[in-house]
Amino acid sequence: MKIDPLERVRLNKRIEQAHTCMMDGDADGARKIFQEILLQNPQYPAVLHGMGVLCAGQGDVGEAEHWLRQAIAADAENALAWNDLGEALRMLGRGEEAIAAYRHALQLEPGFLSPLNNLAVALAGKGDLEEAKRCLRQAIEIDPTDPHPHNNLGVILESEGQVAEALLCYEKAVKYKHDFEEARQNYADLLQRNPERLMQAMGRLLDDAKSLD
Amino acid sequence: MTPLQQAYLQKLRATADANAAFFELNMPQHKMLLDEAPTASVDISDQGDLVIRYADGESRRIAADILEMEARMEQFADLQDRPQILAFHNLRKFYENPSHGDHQVFHYSKLDAEYPNRATRHFARHYPDNSGLNRYPSFGEKEIPLLIVFGSRLGWHLPRLLAEYKVRHLIVIETDVDAFRLSVFFQDYVLLSRLAMEQGTDLIFIVQSDVEKIARSMTAAMLKSEGLPQFFIHGASMFYALDDAEMVASIRTTIIDTLWELFFGMGYFDDELITVRHTFDNLRQRFPVFSRPNAMKPDAVAFIVGSGPSLDGLIPLLRQYGDRAVIFSCGTAISILHKMGIKPDFHIEKERQDIVSDILVKSISNDLEFLKGINFIGLSPVYSEVFRMFDRCGMIIKAADTMGALLEADGMPGEVILSGQPTVTNTAIDYALCAGFKNIYLFGVDMGSKDKEKHHSQHTVYVNLLPEEDHLKKLLAHQPSNDIVVPGNFGGEAHANKILAFARRMMGFMVSGYPDAKVYNLNDGAMIEHTTPLPPEEFGERWTGGCDKYTTVEAAMNTFEPMDVDLDALQRMLLERVDAFIAQVETIVAKPQSSLSEVLDKMVEIHWMTLAPSNINDPCGLLFRGTSARLLSMAYNAVTIIKDSDEALAKAEWDFANLVECLHEARAEVVKNLQIALATAEQ
Numbered sequence: 001m002k003i004d005p006l007e008r009v010r011l012n013k014r015i016e017q018a019h020t021c022m023m024d025g026d027a028d029g030a031r032k033i034f035q036e037i038l039l040q041n042p043q044y045p046a047v048l049h050g051m052g053v054l055c056a057g058q059g060d061v062g063e064a065e066h067w068l069r070q071a072i073a074a075d076a077e078n079a080l081a082w083n084d085l086g087e088a089l090r091m092l093g094r095g096e097e098a099i100a101a102y103r104h105a106l107q108l109e110p111g112f113l114s115p116l117n118n119l120a121v122a123l124a125g126k127g128d129l130e131e132a133k134r135c136l137r138q139a140i141e142i143d144p145t146d147p148h149p150h151n152n153l154g155v156i157l158e159s160e161g162q163v164a165e166a167l168l169c170y171e172k173a174v175k176y177k178h179d180f181e182e183a184r185q186n187y188a189d190l191l192q193r194n195p196e197r198l199m200q201a202m203g204r205l206l207d208d209a210k211s212l213d
Numbered sequence: 214m215t216p217l218q219q220a221y222l223q224k225l226r227a228t229a230d231a232n233a234a235f236f237e238l239n240m241p242q243h244k245m246l247l248d249e250a251p252t253a254s255v256d257i258s259d260q261g262d263l264v265i266r267y268a269d270g271e272s273r274r275i276a277a278d279i280l281e282m283e284a285r286m287e288q289f290a291d292l293q294d295r296p297q298i299l300a301f302h303n304l305r306k307f308y309e310n311p312s313h314g315d316h317q318v319f320h321y322s323k324l325d326a327e328y329p330n331r332a333t334r335h336f337a338r339h340y341p342d343n344s345g346l347n348r349y350p351s352f353g354e355k356e357i358p359l360l361i362v363f364g365s366r367l368g369w370h371l372p373r374l375l376a377e378y379k380v381r382h383l384i385v386i387e388t389d390v391d392a393f394r395l396s397v398f399f400q401d402y403v404l405l406s407r408l409a410m411e412q413g414t415d416l417i418f419i420v421q422s423d424v425e426k427i428a429r430s431m432t433a434a435m436l437k438s439e440g441l442p443q444f445f446i447h448g449a450s451m452f453y454a455l456d457d458a459e460m461v462a463s464i465r466t467t468i469i470d471t472l473w474e475l476f477f478g479m480g481y482f483d484d485e486l487i488t489v490r491h492t493f494d495n496l497r498q499r500f501p502v503f504s505r506p507n508a509m510k511p512d513a514v515a516f517i518v519g520s521g522p523s524l525d526g527l528i529p530l531l532r533q534y535g536d537r538a539v540i541f542s543c544g545t546a547i548s549i550l551h552k553m554g555i556k557p558d559f560h561i562e563k564e565r566q567d568i569v570s571d572i573l574v575k576s577i578s579n580d581l582e583f584l585k586g587i588n589f590i591g592l593s594p595v596y597s598e599v600f601r602m603f604d605r606c607g608m609i610i611k612a613a614d615t616m617g618a619l620l621e622a623d624g625m626p627g628e629v630i631l632s633g634q635p636t637v638t639n640t641a642i643d644y645a646l647c648a649g650f651k652n653i654y655l656f657g658v659d660m661g662s663k664d665k666e667k668h669h670s671q672h673t674v675y676v677n678l679l680p681e682e683d684h685l686k687k688l689l690a691h692q693p694s695n696d697i698v699v700p701g702n703f704g705g706e707a708h709a710n711k712i713l714a715f716a717r718r719m720m721g722f723m724v725s726g727y728p729d730a731k732v733y734n735l736n737d738g739a740m741i742e743h744t745t746p747l748p749p750e751e752f753g754e755r756w757t758g759g760c761d762k763y764t765t766v767e768a769a770m771n772t773f774e775p776m777d778v779d780l781d782a783l784q785r786m787l788l789e790r791v792d793a794f795i796a797q798v799e800t801i802v803a804k805p806q807s808s809l810s811e812v813l814d815k816m817v818e819i820h821w822m823t824l825a826p827s828n829i830n831d832p833c834g835l836l837f838r839g840t841s842a843r844l845l846s847m848a849y850n851a852v853t854i855i856k857d858s859d860e861a862l863a864k865a866e867w868d869f870a871n872l873v874e875c876l877h878e879a880r881a882e883v884v885k886n887l888q889i890a891l892a893t894a895e896q
Contacts, residue, residue: 005863005870006339013859 003044011037015046022054030054045075049084056088064088079109086115090122098122113139117148129156147177154186163194167201175208218257225255225398232397235406243393246420251394265367265395275367275399282370282454286377289452296451297349298361298465319566320483321490322882325840328875332847335867345860350448350853355379356810359445361386363464364455365393365418368400374452375408375416381813382441383409384417384434386427388460393420415441424463428471442820444846448853481839482879485615486886487565488594489787489836492616493890495593497780500600500608501773503590504629508772509649512760514538516654517645518557519638520546522664523736524657528553530735530752531656537759538654539766541645542587544637546657548576551583558766560587560603561644563611563637565594570602588770592633592640593617607773609633609644612830619787619832623778632723636716639723646727648772652757653730654747659738660717661699661707700740703748707739717741784887787832791883794833795876797822798841802869812852812865816845819872836883837876844872 003011014033021029031054037047052067068085071078086101099122105115120135133156139149154169167190173183191198214222229247236244252268263275289295340346352358357380362371365387374380387393409416419430435443446468453461496502516531516538518524524546531540535555542550542557544564550557562569577583581602589603592611600606610625611617612632621627631647633640638658645653697714701707709717721742724732733747733755740746747755801818805811822828823838848868855861 004335005866006335006860009857009859009863 003041011041011044012046015050018050022050022057027054027058043074045071045078045081048074049078049081052081052088053084056084056091061088061091065092077108079105079112079115082108083112083115083118086118086122090118090125095122095126099126111142113143113146113149116142117146117152120149120152124152124156129160132156145176147173147175147180147183150176151180151183151186154183158186158190163190163197166190167194167197171201171204221257221263222255228401229398232400232402235403236397239406240418243418243420246390247394247397249394251391251398253391253395255398268391278367279369282366282373285452285454286370286373289374289450290377292351292354296453298446298449298451298469299349319568320487321886322483322486322879324875324879324882325481325483325843328840328871329843329847332844332851332868332871335871336851336864339860339864340855345856347854347856350850351856352448352809352813352853357450358382358813359384359441359449360452361449361468362452362454363461364389364453365396365400365420366454368396368402368405370452370454371400371405372408375405375412375414380412380414382415382417382434382445384419384431386431386464387418387420388422388424388427388457388464389455390420390422392455424460424467427464428467431468432471436824442817442842442845442849444842444849447846447850479839479842480835481843482837482875482882484565484839485836486879486882488611488614488616489883490886490890491565491596492593492610493780493784493887494597495591495595495600495608496776496778496783497890498597498600499775500591500597500606502629502776503607503609503631503644503648503773504626504776505772505774506628506647507649509651509765509768510760511651512757513650513765513768514652514654514757514759515641515645515650516540516656517543517638517641517658518546518550518656519543519636519641519658520549521657521659521736521738522662523659523738524549526737527656527735527749528555530749531555534752534756534759536762539650539760539762539769541590541641543641543658545576547573549657551577551580556583557587558762559590559769560584561590561637561641562595562599563592563633563640565592565596567596567598569596570598573599573602588766590640590644590773605770607770609640613835615787615832615836618830618835619783619790620778621830622832623783623786632719634716634719635712639716639719642720642732643723646723646730646732648769651730653732655732655734655736655741655744657736658720658734658741659707659736660713660720660741661697661701661709661739663701663705663707663737702734702736702738702740702746709739713739720744780891784891787883787887788880790831790833791836791880794822794837795873795880798876799873802873806862806865809852809858809861812862813849815865815869816849820845837879840875840879841872844868844875848872 014037018030018033021027021033030050034047034051034054037044038051041047048067048071052064052071054064055061055067056064065085065088068081068088071081072085075081082101082105086098086105089095089098089101099119102115102119102122105112106119109115116135116139120132120139123129123135124132133153136149136153136156139146140153150169151173154166154173157169158166167187170183170187170190173180174187177183191201233244233247236247254266256264256266256272264272265275265278266272355378357378359382360374360378360380362374362383362385365371365385371383371385375383387396406416417434419427419434421427421430435441435446451461451465455461514537516535518531518540520543528549532553532555539559540550540555540557542560544562547557547560562573574581584603587603589600589606590609591600591606592609593616594611594614595608600608610620610630612627612630613634617630621630629647631640631643633643638655642653642655642658697709697711698706699709699714699717717739721744724730724741724743732741732744734741734744735747735749735752798819801815801822804815806815820842823831823834823841828834845868848865848871851868852861852865855864
């Protein structure tokens with residue numbers, strides 16, 4: 001759909017307002033803005049996408065899938081919409097379809113971290129741990145400071161009994177996101193189960209602290 | 214004098230000497246101004262307090278001058294108060310009728326109506342009122358595309374302005390030569406120039422007391438290498454370092470007026486398309502082309518007859534001596550000659566519209582017999598039917614024209630491609646001089662009138678068909694001044710309009726290129742440089758006996774010969790160049806733009822494609838120059854007043870897309886019209 005650039009800018013500013021509402025927990029405000037835009041521009045991809053994310057956030061995942069598929073129909077090149085569709089499908093328990101959606105997002109944007117991480121999780125869910133680890137390592141290579149692939153890789157390694165490697169992954173996840181609660185919990189639980197690793201972990205923390213000087 | 218006074222004066226003189234050397238090296242025209250000492254003098258008190266004493270007895274403490282400039286700097290920093298020039302378009306005024314009014318019916322395309330209208334409609338749709346818009350163009354706090362500084366004063370403000378603002382072009386206008394002389398003692402122009410280089414600022418000084426010449430210098434500055442697009446004048450910031458409000462107002466008005474001339478001659482696509490179609494058609498019909506310059510015998514005499522008001526009084530001379538000279542009738546002059554029963558040897562036309570043939574017939578009261586025996590000379594864009602109205606004809610390839618440039622690129626010698634602008638008498642004189650006439654007499658070539666309202670002979674039914682004039686009047690919101698006072702041919706003053714003033718300058722310039730030719734101006738109109746004023750009553754004294762009319766006419770006809778042109782190859786060449794031009798614009802448009810500054814860069818780059826010295830005579834530069842300048846200037850006006858920066862960038866995106874679409878449609882129109890010309894050939 002070819003849209004006048006000025007109109008696009010104005011619509012995007014409205015959509016940004018809707019996103020702010022969503023972040024502030026004002027789902028009704030966001031919905032109102034989206035609906036106003038849809039009245040004038042029923043096929044505007046960013047609004048259809050926004051409606052999908054809003055519905056998913058409110059737990060209406062079926063409705064989310066409906067909007068996200070419309071968003072993709074309006075703009076099939078939108079990798080983020082494909083990723084979010086994958087998420088909705090995963091939430092609906094349709095793992096294979098979710099994997100296909102993530103893969104489509106990655107085809108459109110090979111370096112896109114979110115679908116890479118999500119794909120790894122979906123693959124791990126169906127037992128393909130090797131492929132999941134490959135995805136997560138690729139994600140880490142693209143952005144070593146993103147905490148999520150580190151945490152997810154830690155979980156897989158822990159499940160395979162590779163405690164030392166798993167601890168290192170959790171440490172990195174927490175290092176890059178200090179308030180990453182899930183990674184902190186994973187780290188604490190694993191250390192608790194393996195107290196002999198505590199001194200080594202402390203040593204690494206001290207080295208890190210020294211390197212800050 | 215105390216040691217401090219001596220040392221300080223030494224310092225001032227050293228600065229002046231360094232500046233003089235700098236100007237001699239970089240701007241020799243200003244060095245000449247510095248050869249005289251300023252009339253003002255500098256006094257230094259025992260404490261080193263500097264005072265300037267002016268010739269009129271006034272004095273000013275230099276410290277006070279610095280503080281005053283500081284106050285003006287502060288005032289300038291306030292965006293709301295910063296004076297700016299407003300020059301162009303009403304962005305909401307679109308024309309349901311074509312942009313060149315009645316002339317549109319003579320065009321084969323309507324792009325110059327359609328695309329600017331699309332731009333105004335787009336603007337009006339998104340900005341139906343002034344909300345979301347600045348009143349004046351805004352480039353941000355510090356960015357200034359064009360800054361005009363009135364007055365050099367002692368120069369304190371110049372480095373401050375350069376250092377504090379990101380100025381692309383800084384033009385310093387000083388009307389008081391003496392003030393400029395004084396400034397070189399205080400301002401380090403060497404350092405200023407280095408500072409400008411460091412900041413990427415194009416620094417121009419115009420030191421000139423003649424307001425007209427200031428505007429011309431400014432025009433030249435805009436057209437010089439890497440110059441700025443003329444539409445940047447809109448929104449130009451102004452810093453007033455001098456207090457002569459009347460002078461400043463006069464300079465402002467003259468600058469804006471002069472912009473009209475900047476557009477003049479740029480043409481526009483719809484008009485250039487006519488030249489493409491007609492010239493192809495004329496070449497196909499193998500009308501003989503002017504190709505033998507300097508072929509006339511030394512005694513050849515040309516009488517060039519225009520329809521100026523002096524012609525009425527010169528008719529007896531024309532009758533008396535016309536049988537010993539070649540008479541060239543120019544445009545509507547044929548109507549007068551017909552009325553007077555004087556048959557010219559040549560008739561000359563330059564206008565390209567197909568209606569010229571009808572006008573010609575009407576101007577001789579449908580007396581087609583009158584045309585028998587008259588030879589015709591037309592510029593290459595003239596409609597082929599006009600050539601066919603005469604028994605014999607010749608065609609002059611027009612310079613500053615898409616097809617002229619294309620033929621030159623194809624190997625045609627530049628010396629036989631003639632400017633012939635802007636009036637048909639210019640065409641006649643260009644031809645006569647280039648063909649080798651050494652004795653030329655101008656009848657009714659007034660180029661101005663003693664009577665403001667009287668520009669044409671009382672006998673002519675003058676039909677103004679200059680498309681550029683009408684087009685440009687609409688193009689520029691500001692109406693140009695239509696009364697220009699110029700020196701009279703026989704003393705006193707004459708009144709000209711913009712076109713006549715331009716025509717007069719071009720004529721003088723053209724004559725200056727042929728120092729061995731004598732051009733006599735018999736008219737009580739404007740003085741034309743390099744011509745000899747010849748009052749009609751003195752004509753007999755100067756008359757050398759003339760020439761044999763028959764042999765001279767034949768010799769003139771022999772300057773034209775049929776030309777073999779591979780029209781298919783010429784067509785391919787044109788289209789290849791058009792494609793390359795469009796591709797280059799698309800490449801520029803596709804560059805990322807995340808700031809208004811980057812948008813301006815793109816505009817400059819596209820504009821410069823059509824005006825760079827290497828492209829000034831490029832067929833595509835000529836084909837697209839006016840149209841692209843107009844669309845870009847409209848875009849510039851819009852994006853600089855839109856408050857929201859994202860919206861301004863989006864508007865630029867739309868406007869650039871509009872330009873590209875216009876170029877593609879233009880290409881399609883070229884193809885269509887070439888096909889029509891070739892289809893005509895097959896019939």
